[in-house]
Each structure stands twice: as structure tokens, then as C-alpha cells.
Amino acid sequence: MxxxxxxxxxxxxxxxxxxxxxxxxxxxxxxxxxxxxxxxxxxxxxxxxxxxxxxxxxxxxxxxxxxxxxxxxxxxxxxxxxxxxxxxxxxxxxxxxxxxxxxxxxxxxxxxxxxxxxxxxxxxxxxxxxxxxxGTWPRPTLYGPGFDGIWRALYQRFSLDFDSSLDTSQPHDYWRxxxxxxxxxxxxxxxxxxxxxxxxxxxxxxxxxxxxxxxxxxxxxxxxxxxxxxxxxLGGGRDALPAGLLDGSVTCHYRLFPLLYARESDHVVEVLETVAAPNRIKKVLKGYDPIRKLVIQRKGHKIRAMFDRENLPQREQVIRNKIKAKGLWMR
CATH class of the missing domain: 3.90.550.10 (Spore Coat Polysaccharide Biosynthesis Protein SpsA; Chain A)
Structure with missing residues (x-):
């Protein structure tokens, strides 16, 4: 490489x-x-x-x-x-x-x-x-083309080789x-x-x-x-980087702070709270309620205590609903 x-x-x-x-x-x-x-x-x-x-x-x-x-x-x-x-x-x-x-x-x-x-x-x-x-997109309709037909049409529209993009270890018309x-x-x-x-x-x-x-x-x-x-x-693909670095040990795409406290590792939480702590940073971050309440006031740890990160619900909506039921959902 x-x-x-x-x-x-x-x-x-x-x-x-x-x-x-x-x-x-x-x-x-x-x-x-x-x-x-x-x-x-x-x-x-x-x-x-x-x-x-x-x-x-x-x-x-x-x-x-x-x-x-x-x-x-x-x-x-x-x-x-x-x-x-x-x-x-x-x-x-x-x-x-x-x-x-x-x-x-x-x-x-x-x-x-x-x-x-x-x-x-x-x-x-x-x-x-x-x-x-x-697998958020596409959502094939009952009478329309499936995954294969939809993606093939897009590749053909831009004169791209469709077959070389496929992961043939995965089943036909399965999104992966x-x-x-x-x-x-x-x-x-x-x-x-x-x-x-x-x-x-x-x-x-x-x-x-x-x-x-x-x-x-x-x-x-x-x-x-x-x-x-x-x-x-442009000649790229799905295997351009080793697994486990981005979206792993080097970066965390947390999306929303309640989800971060529910799902992410102790190390991610430690990094978040450490970098938000200096006064010159903290006084600015206080302008945003989810950071002020969950990170600076540490209410995120109430969310953290609600979940076993080794056994999280498979559906994100279940996590969201549980947090909302405790009045701790904010975005």
C-alpha cells in the first residue's frame, strides 16, 4: 500500500x-x-x-x-x-x-x-x-427493479463498469x-x-x-x-483502508451526543470530556444545550448507565426511545 x-x-x-x-x-x-x-x-x-x-x-x-x-x-x-x-x-x-x-x-x-x-x-x-x-438506499418497490436493476442503471448512466464494483461474496439483490x-x-x-x-x-x-x-x-x-x-x-473501492482505524480506534462518528453516551467506548467519552474541559473551550461550548447539559454537566453519564455496551439493542430507535422516556434526549 x-x-x-x-x-x-x-x-x-x-x-x-x-x-x-x-x-x-x-x-x-x-x-x-x-x-x-x-x-x-x-x-x-x-x-x-x-x-x-x-x-x-x-x-x-x-x-x-x-x-x-x-x-x-x-x-x-x-x-x-x-x-x-x-x-x-x-x-x-x-x-x-x-x-x-x-x-x-x-x-x-x-x-x-x-x-x-x-x-x-x-x-x-x-x-x-x-x-x-x-442499507438505507435504495428501497426497491414491489413492482420496480431490485437493488441490482437500480444500481446497474446508475452505473450505465455514467458509463461505469458495474460488474467490477460488486462484492460477489454477497447474495444477488442483497444491499451489501x-x-x-x-x-x-x-x-x-x-x-x-x-x-x-x-x-x-x-x-x-x-x-x-x-x-x-x-x-x-x-x-x-x-x-x-x-x-x-x-x-x-476514480479507481477506488471498499477495501482501500485496513479495518478498525477510521470508525474504530482513530475516529468516532458519533452523530448525536445522547447516542455517543449510550453506545461509544469509555475512551471516546474520555476524549470528549477531556477536550471540552479547558475553560477557553468550555465557555464557548456552553452555548449549545446538548453539550452544556450532557458533557459539561455530566448528565450524559445517566444515559451511559442505562445501557450495556456489550449488549446494545439492535435497532437505534429502541435506544432513542429509552433515552426519551427518561427525558434525556436532546439534539
Missing amino acids: QATPKTFNIVLIGQNNRLQYESLLFAASLRHSSPDFAGRVFVAVPQPGPLWSQDPSIQNEDILNALRQLDVEILPFDSQLFGESYPYGNKIEALLALPEGEPFVFFDSDTLITGDLNTVPFDFSRPSASLKVE RYLYFNAGHFFYSCPRAFGERFRDYAQTIRDEDIPELAGQVLDPWLDQVALPLVIHS
Whole structure:
């Protein structure tokens, strides 16, 4: 496997909502868990424009100052295709504002760095993305094509070789047979090349009449429908990284703080509470209720005591309902 370049860029999305607090926690966890990381760290921020009814940019000066103290660069970008109607499109359009030709890793803002990122053997010539994914899309209809027909139509639309994308160890028309990722992280050698293709594929899937997609819901799944096509077209795949590092010992995509306390390891909780503790960080994070109550006031440990992490309910909804019943659900 190709050695990791000495430096690569990190990008995540920041916005005038919970993402601004999550991005600060991400940056603090990176500096804590991977102090020798030498690449640039960008928080990409959508700018006001016709696709937003309100200003989406980070306007909280305390957050902006805290990010800068962690050597984070604020990267403004314009929304030209998605904006408020599909905010997941931020991760697509932000790529076009990154330095061209420099390897990058995108992370969702609701991620913590829990280990040394420099130990991950990225081969940036072979893009990939998070395999911490469930079979959320497509949902074949009774009279329509199955998984095979839907995915085959998409590969054919972009003149891609469908058969070479398949995991033939999995059964026909079972979702794991088909290339599918969580868009919580992905990487490649050039953000512009990746971003332009991601944008073009997503726009085509959204706007064109592709008969096999009739009855399929694309919101919020559009980014995860286009992503495997982009990765396959650029020579990547599902086996580009060793298992157990990203979404494992090095990163944690926690999604929501109640779920973090219910499900994640003691080490993840320790990292979260350690990086939120310094006064210069804590006083800023207090502006967001879930962090203030669950992390800073330690009410998350009440959630933690409700679950056996060796024997968690299989369905996330069961976890959510149990937390809600105790009045501790917040997002």
C-alpha cells in the first residue's frame, strides 16, 4: 500500500447551527489525539446567497476565535446547486474551494479524533469512504427493479463498469453486494477533481429522469447514492483502508451526543470530556444545550448507565426511545 504523504488537508463543514460547536470539538480532539498532525485543517462555511433564506455562516466570534486558536482555517464557499434545500450538499460544494491537487480527507463535523491520524495508511490515489453504513438506499418497490436493476442503471448512466464494483461474496439483490458508503468521511488526491465529479453525478441523479429511480427517495440519501459512483469512477473501492482505524480506534462518528453516551467506548467519552474541559473551550461550548447539559454537566453519564455496551439493542430507535422516556434526549 502506498505510504501516507507527510501532509494532507482535513475539511469539515461549519455552519450557524450545531455544526459550529461540533467543528470546535472536532478540532480540539484532533489537537489532543493527534498532536503531530501537520496538515491544514479547514472548516468550510457556506456563505449567504439566494439558496439560503437566512445567513448560514458562522457569526459567533467566540467560536471563530476558538477555532483559530486551534490553528483551523475558515474556508468560505458559495452554494450554487444545493443550499438550504439540501444542506448535505455542502460537503460536495465545499470541495471546490479547497487547494487543488492537495490530498484531502473530509470528515462530518459530528466526528471525534480518538487516535493518531498519522497512523492511517491513506493511499490517496485510491479513494474510499466510511463503511460504517446500513442499507438505507435504495428501497426497491414491489413492482420496480431490485437493488441490482437500480444500481446497474446508475452505473450505465455514467458509463461505469458495474460488474467490477460488486462484492460477489454477497447474495444477488442483497444491499451489501453493491458498493455503498456512509458519507461521514471520504478521501482522495485532489478535492477539485473529486468535487466536480461528485457535483455532476449528484446533479444528474437529482434532475434527470432515470426510470429505474421511480419511487426512490433521494432526500437525504443523494450524497450516498452519488458517492460510490464517484469513488468507483476514480479507481477506488471498499477495501482501500485496513479495518478498525477510521470508525474504530482513530475516529468516532458519533452523530448525536445522547447516542455517543449510550453506545461509544469509555475512551471516546474520555476524549470528549477531556477536550471540552479547558475553560477557553468550555465557555464557548456552553452555548449549545446538548453539550452544556450532557458533557459539561455530566448528565450524559445517566444515559451511559442505562445501557450495556456489550449488549446494545439492535435497532437505534429502541435506544432513542429509552433515552426519551427518561427525558434525556436532546439534539
